[in-house]
Amino acid sequence: MPEKEVIRTLCQKAVDMRSESYAPYSDFLVGSAVLTDDGKIFTGCNIENSAFGPSICAERTAIAKAVSEGYRDFAAIAIAGGRRDGELQYCSPCGVCRQVMREFCKPSFKIYLAKSADDYKEFTLGDLLPESFGPDNLS
Ligand code: THU
Secondary structure (H helix, E strand, O other): OOOHHHHHHHHHHHHHHHHHOEOOOOOEEEEEEEEEOOOOEEEEEOEOOOOOOOOEOHHHHHHHHHHHOOOOOEEEEEEEEEEOOOOOEOOOOOHHHHHHHHHHOOOOOEEEEEOOOOOEEEEEHHHHOOOOOOHHHHO
C-alpha cells in the first residue's frame, strides 16, 4: 500500500492531467497517474479520435508510457474524470483498461478513483476484475 502522501500526489497528478485531455467528441476529460513499484510516476490523459475506435483512455496512455520506458511493475493508479463543465466523478476504469492492468498488475494493485488529492475511493484490481483471464492462463 503506497504511503498517504504518495497517494495524494498520485491523485493530484491525475486531476491535473485532465488539462491535457483531448476529448472534443465526448467532452469527458480524464487524467491518470500510475505508480511503479520503484516509486516512479507516469501520467496520461484520454486521447479521442474522429474515427472513435482509435480513441485511448487515460489509464492506457499512462501504462503505455511506462511500459515503453521499461517499467512493467506497478503498485497503484489514480484516475480522475468528469465532464468538461461538470464536477469530477469517481470515474471507474473501463473494461478494456481493467484487462490491460491485468496484464501487468497483481490483484492487490490499488486503484484510486479521485476527485481531489484528499477525496478518492480505493479499490484493488481484484475488486474490479474478479475471476479474470491473464498471462498465467497461457503458460
Ligand atoms: N475514459 C477514460 O479515459 N478512462 C475511463 O476510465 C473511462 C472513460 C475516456 C474515454 C473517452 O475518451 C471518454 O472518457 C468518454 O468515454
